[in-house]
Amino acid sequence: MAVTGTLALAYGLHPTEVTRIPQSTSTDNYAIVDQTGRRYFAKVYRARDRLDLERASVELSEYAADAGVATARATRTREHKLLETRGRLPMSLWSYVPHTETAEGNLIGARWAAVDTAMGRLHNRLAAHPAAAPTLQPGTAVCDVAAARDRFESLIPAFQHTPRLGEFETWALQAARERQALRGDIERTLASLPQLTVQVLHGDLAGPNVLLKNDEVAAFVDFRPRTPRYLSWEIARLGCDPKSVLANSVESWLTGYTDLALAYRDANPKVSADDLLSTLRVGCAAMLCSTSPLAAPVERPHIVDAALESYGHARHEAALLLLGRLPVLEEALRDALL
Known part of the structure; x- marks a missing residue:
């Protein structure tokens, strides 16, 4: 009822359907259908002290x-604002992108090039x-290894002092x-990195x-x-x-990744060879330095579910795989780009 009331007062919409959908860590999300049959996506913000940052995100x-x-x-x-902030529920309202799936686990075939063509165009725009x-x-x-060490040194005792660890916590x-x-x-992986581009991303x-519709990018959200x-990290x-x-097999994934890098360069010709060639090294190091989502059971246990556990396992396994084969993977990428 609060969502319906906010939509009516702030946007002049009279929804016939309001359906709660899986939430993110900072918003409550809803699928909306109005009286004309038009569909929307609503994000209700939980933290009012972050609304300036949320507005900046929408502006970008x-x-x-x-x-x-x-x-x-x-x-x-109705007042031509990007966010509704004055009522009971701070909210943003978005056009609904139908018939899509996310790119998570779905980068195959022609999608590799399509995704990075779109990302190259996005980064080219944001560079300005x-x-x-x-x-x-x-x-x-690109990674603060000392800070990562401190985070892990705090996280490990926190698990050890937990009275009973479940399967995922163990x-x-x-x-x-x-x-x-x-x-x-x-540290050795990072030591050989050259200077890299930093820009708005x-x-x-x-x-x-990343929402995909067939083999094309429907929307970045x-x-x-x-x-x-760092540009290399986002790629x-x-x-x-x-x-x-x-x-995929490592060989199949590398073929797709190479297609991705080539398509990105075509769409964003200002990108340097160093930025593209460093992506694998940067990505591997950044994943290994991160405590996410390993720290979730300690820091935010309420968000731990089967999907997060699956992602945690996959992220750790992928990072170790990349680290173990980094020289071979980088040589193949270099041969394709140079």
């Missing part, structure tokens, strides 16, 4: 859409964002120990935030605020989607 999505990049469009309120011009920064700083503790033991390998361009980040985060890595 609109900036990309204004240049023809495939994104969902925000529906403005007035908030920050692209710069070169040391590639070694596995997560072992995975955390494995990653902590690999700290020297991660999507911010969370993982498989679940869930942008983050316009914070400069790797999508290309090294753990479920896509593990769903």
Whole structure:
């Protein structure tokens, strides 16, 4: 009823259906059908102290859409605002993108090139964002290995002091120990990185935030605020989607990843060879430095479900696979790009 009331007052919509759908970590999400049969997607924000950041995220999505990049469009309120913030429920309302599936675990065949053509266009557009011009920064700083060490040194005792560990918690503790033991390998992996491009990016361009319609990208969704980040990491985060890595043989996945890199370069010709060639090294190191989602049972146990557990296993296994075969994979990528 609160969602229906907010939609009526703020947007002039009179929904006939309001269906709650799987939530993210920071929003409650709803599928909406209005009296004309038109469909929408509503995001209700839980934290009012983050609304300025949420607004900045929507603005970045609109900036990309204004240049023809495939994104969902925000529906403005009656007062022409991107977010409804004055009523009981802070909310944004989006055009619904029908008949889609996410890219998570679904990067196959022609989708590799299609996804990175779209991502190249997105990054080319965001490179012109007035908030920050692209710069070169040391590639070694893509991961803070010392901070990662501290996070794991806090996480491991937290698991050890838990009275009873379930199956996933027991596995997560072992995975955390494995990653902590690999700290020297991660440092060596980062040490040879050149200077890499940092610019405004999507911010969370993982498989679940890329909607596919057949073999084309229908929309990029869930942008983050316009914070400069490493270009190589965002390319790797999508290309090294753990479920896509593990769903194929390594050789098949590498063929797709190479298609992805070539298509990206065609769509964003300003990208440097160093940025593309460093993606595998950056992606591998970043995954191994991260405590996500291993820390979820300790820090946010309410979000742990079967899907998160599956993702945790896949991410860890994919990172170890990439680390073990990194020289061979990089040589193949170099041969294709140069």
